[in-house]
Amino acid sequence: MPFSRRLISKCSLPLTLASRRPAGRNTGLLVAGLSALLLSSAPVEANGPCGGDFKAFLDGVKAEAVADGVPAPVAEKALAQARLDKQVISRDRGQGVFRQTFLEFSDRSVSSARLKHGANNMAKFARVFERAEKDYGVPAPVITAFWGLETDFGAVQGDFNTFNALVTLxxxxxRPQLFRPQLIAALHMIAHGDLDPATTTGAWAGEIGQVQMLPEDIIRYGVDGDGDGHVTLKTSSADAILTAANFIRALGWRKGEPWLMEVAVPAEMPWAETGLGREKTVDGWARLGVTARSGALPAATLPASLILPQGRKGPAFLVFPNFSIYLRWNQSFVYTTSAAYFATRLAGAPKLTPGSPETGLSVDEMKALQKKLAALGHDVGKVDGILGSGTRQAVQAEQSRLGLPADGWPTAALLGRL
Structure with a gap:
């Protein structure tokens, strides 16, 4: 999902994260901490009441769907077989958080096997990718990286009954305001023959197919890539590739521009000027001593931010306007940076230089740090042991105040000083 949709969370994919869009984007082994970004958990009514008597709820959904154009017999038949899935609620309540560092996650997710598989798929579907770039301006490596991280190129798509998952949520x-519209959209897909309420499966939060999308997004951005008259993201790689391209374009992709580039940084520079949201031109960073690790820096006037996922002694990247599309796809900084890095590798960039990052904090130490930062007046959000954007900004502010290199990477030294 974009991220409006991506605020969910993944759940069953192979090495992907586990939490990004509304709450069910799949992601398997690595429980992702986008969960921290999930939408508010406060009960809110959507277009109809939530909870209560299940039959009354289904009657309300049917009335709303029919009013929205779903044929009454289709809605009635589909909803008659709907069931609540307790396992979906268990997943929703028990989402893990993503506490891996960038180097840990990227090393695992951008593996040699996945790079090889991605390159093979780009060759196998070369004509489809050519169409994706021609029609939507999105290059093959960008689409392929998401495809690989989401479902390992379709191998792991989730095994929850999609319709029941949406009914349950x-x-x-x-979060009925998020999922009731998705349920209505699923009924439209059933009416069109693109979803079978009895057999279609996917992530626990209702995301479907090789690039894991929710029904509303499939309807809005779906592209029939194989010409069979349907958008079937589960079984058609062509549909999945072109739908992802259309969606990425809608998120604001800027054709022909880079998204991320690994760079080398000098031993000393104004670290407080680094981080997302602090932009200079490429030329401005070059004047501070930033150089490309491979190849040449892009256009001098292109705006860019310098990000240091694990501080000034770890890997460093310039990120450009297109990087924001990754953040809209998934708001986890670690996942986003890994996906963008994966795409550069698929485009031919060499393996990153890990450097020698300072040792980070344990979960308990991070919680202690967050408590201290909150006591100092910083908004770090929930004290959860996760290095989110609020905590990074607070760390950088305190590093500056204490005369430490303000690279946004929390260390035991900072914790001790506070």
Whole structure:
């Protein structure tokens, strides 16, 4: 999902993260901490009431769907077989958080096997990717990286009954405003023959197919890539590739521009000027001593931020306007940076230089740090042991105040000083 949709969270994919869009984007082994970014858990009514008597709830959904154009017999038949799935609620309530560092996650997710598989798929579907770039301006490596991280190129798409998952989450009163519209959209897909309420499976939060999308997004951005008259993201790689391209374009992709580049940084520079949201031109960074690790820096006037996922002694990247599309796809900084790095590798960039990052904090130490930062007046959000954007900004501010290199990477030295 974009991220409006991506604020969910993944759940079953192979090495992907586990939490990004509304709450069910799949991601397997690595429970992703985008969960921290999930939408508010406060009960809110959507277009109809949530909770309560299940039959009354289904009757309300049927009335709303029919009013929205779903044929009454289709809605009635689909909803008659709907069931609440307790396992979906368990997943929703028990989402893990993503506490891996960038180097840990990227090393695992951007593996040699996945790079090889990605390159093979770009060759196998070369004509489809050519169409994706021609029609939507999105290059093959960008689409392929998402495809690989989401489902290992379709190998792991989730095994929850999609319709029941959406019914369950729309009935539940935690986020009905997010899932009830997805349930109505699923009924439209059923009417069109693109979803079978009995057999279609996917992520626990209702995301479907090789690039894991929710029904509303499939309807809005779906592209029939194989010409069969349907958008079937589960079984058609062509549909998945072109739909992802259309969606990425809608997120604001700037054709022909880079998204991320590994760079080398000098031993000393104004570290407080680094981080997302602090932009200079490429030429401005070059004047501070930033150089490309491979090849040449892009256009001198292109705006860029310098990000240091694990501080000034770890890997460094310039990120450009297109990097924001990754953040809209998934708001986890570690996942986003890994996906963008994966795409550069698929485009021919060499393996990154890990450097020698200072040792980070344990979960308990991070919680202690967050408590101290909050006591100092910083908004770090929930004290959860996760290095999110609020904590990074607070760390950088305190590093500056204490005369430490303000690279946004929390260390035991900072914790001790506070």
């Amino acid at each position: 729309a009935h539940d009163c935690r």
